[in-house]
Amino acid sequence: MTAPLQISLAVNGERIDAYVLPRLNLADFLREHLQLTGTHVGCEHGVCGACTVRVNGDIVRSCLMLAVQTDNATVETIEGLSDSGEIADLQAAFRNRNALQCGFCTPGMLMAAQDLLRQRTAPDREQIREHLSGNYCRCTGYQAIIDAVETTARGRLERRP
Amino acid sequence: MKAAAFSYARATSVVNALELLAARGDDAKVLSGGQSLMPAMNLRLISPELIVDIGGIAELKGIAVRGDVLAIGALTRHVDLQRSPEIAAHAPLLTEAIAHVAHPAIRNKGTIGGSLAHADPASELPACMVALDATIVIGGQTGERRVAARDFFTGIYETALSADELLTAVELPVARKNSAHFFCEFARRHGDYAIVGVAAQAILEGDMFADLRLVFFAVGDRPALCSGVSKLINVAITPEILLNASTTLEAELDPPEDQQATASMRRHLARVLLTRCVSALLGRPVLAAGACA
Numbered sequence: 254m255t256a257p258l259q260i261s262l263a264v265n266g267e268r269i270d271a272y273v274l275p276r277l278n279l280a281d282f283l284r285e286h287l288q289l290t291g292t293h294v295g296c297e298h299g300v301c302g303a304c305t306v307r308v309n310g311d312i313v314r315s316c317l318m319l320a321v322q323t324d325n326a327t328v329e330t331i332e333g334l335s336d337s338g339e340i341a342d343l344q345a346a347f348r349n350r351n352a353l354q355c356g357f358c359t360p361g362m363l364m365a366a367q368d369l370l371r372q373r374t375a376p377d378r379e380q381i382r383e384h385l386s387g388n389y390c391r392c393t394g395y396q397a398i399i400d401a402v403e404t405t406a407r408g409r410l411e412r413r414p
Numbered sequence: 415m416k417a418a419a420f421s422y423a424r425a426t427s428v429v430n431a432l433e434l435l436a437a438r439g440d441d442a443k444v445l446s447g448g449q450s451l452m453p454a455m456n457l458r459l460i461s462p463e464l465i466v467d468i469g470g471i472a473e474l475k476g477i478a479v480r481g482d483v484l485a486i487g488a489l490t491r492h493v494d495l496q497r498s499p500e501i502a503a504h505a506p507l508l509t510e511a512i513a514h515v516a517h518p519a520i521r522n523k524g525t526i527g528g529s530l531a532h533a534d535p536a537s538e539l540p541a542c543m544v545a546l547d548a549t550i551v552i553g554g555q556t557g558e559r560r561v562a563a564r565d566f567f568t569g570i571y572e573t574a575l576s577a578d579e580l581l582t583a584v585e586l587p588v589a590r591k592n593s594a595h596f597f598c599e600f601a602r603r604h605g606d607y608a609i610v611g612v613a614a615q616a617i618l619e620g621d622m623f624a625d626l627r628l629v630f631f632a633v634g635d636r637p638a639l640c641s642g643v644s645k646l647i648n649v650a651i652t653p654e655i656l657l658n659a660s661t662t663l664e665a666e667l668d669p670p671e672d673q674q675a676t677a678s679m680r681r682h683l684a685r686v687l688l689t690r691c692v693s694a695l696l697g698r699p700v701l702a703a704g705a706c707a
Contacts, residue, residue: 275422387517
């Protein structure tokens with residue numbers, strides 16, 4: 254049973270059929286098998302948040318999930334959110350406020366921030382901090398990231414019909 | 415690091431999972447949400463030969479109220495507990511505690527059964543189960559058995575579960591009239607494992623406790639049900655009585671020392687939590703101001 258197993262899933266809207274070893278985690282499957290290298294691998298034990306992706310609509314740590322567990326699942330990565338334009342305003346706010354420097358944490362940070370913005374239209378700074386508390390950034394000191402998420406929330410509220 | 419190679423079996427039912435565990439239990443690990451198991455495997459702290467994935471077993475999911483019992487399936491995720499109106503109504507201690515369990519992306523995968531079976535002494539849910547006087551439901555080849563939460567946790571990462579058994583559900587008594595709860599923990603970062611924490615469930619009668627179950631975590635090898643609080647039951651609590659109880663608590667606990675805190679710091683923090691807990695439950699902030707120097 255250590256032999257490869259067949260999985261079938263949707264990644265960023267595309268149907269994927271693959272054979273994977275049981276030990277392969279979702280982050281490595283996305284990066285090595287599908288060349289979706291926007292999902293970053295940092296600590297590999299669920300602490301840093303750099304590998305955050307969406308599975309069936311919920312954000313998860315892709316280093317703490319096996320690829321075989323995503324059989325029949327819908328997976329969305331930073332490439333999917335970026336290409337569809339879903340987070341174009343959030344990305345612009347990060348850029349404008351210098352909310353990234355080296356960029357390693359940014360894909361995971363954007364995934365977690367967008368998850369919050371889908372749940373709350375007007376989060377306060379404490380709620381933003383709490384939702385991003387599982388994502389490490391070693392460059393920015395976080396203040397600019399909180400600012401960018403707050404600005405994005407405000408912008409979306411203003412644009413609502 | 416990456417997990418070592420292993421075989422993988424997707425259980426289709428509880429019966430099927432138990433068959434797999436009966437055949438291979440000693441070499442197998444049960445995969446539920448994986449939020450404790452996967453880090454341990456990635457760090458090569460454990461390298462099981464077989465993973466039995468129970469994630470797709472529908473009969474293990476869900477929250478139900480049956481009479482005065484609140485039943486929670488083992489695969490119920492932390493985020494499901496957090497959002498459940500049944501939990502908020504009948505076990506509000508859990509609703510409050512769950513916000514301290516890790517971070518949103520972890521709570522979307524982690525399950526109550528996984529957390530309890532893992533039995534990390536610094537984690538929140540085992541302590542809540544003891545405070546709420548929960549019953550752990552365990553499936554095995556010969557049928558079901560029930561173990562009181564206070565007897566379920568037997569050591570660091572150790573429980574009453576044997577290798578061929580599966581934790582299938584927990585049962586909680588629904589909160590009685592005049593119930594009150596308190597939860598607080600000290601951690602380096604919100605969502606990290608606690609340095610010291612407390613979960614408490616009380617029944618108030620006027621301005622006194624008719625019952626008080628106070629459970630500390632991260633102070634020993636398992637959740638510590640504090641026996642010294644018997645001094646606080648059915649008495650009008652004064653700062654002296656509270657001080658006396660917290661001195662007893664200090665003697666009762668034998669906390670570990672690690673890179674986060676010394677044993678004496680943990681004792682001190684436990685006293686602070688006891689005082690805060692009692693004053694919050696009684697709605698008397700002045701107790702906390704005087705009793706713990």
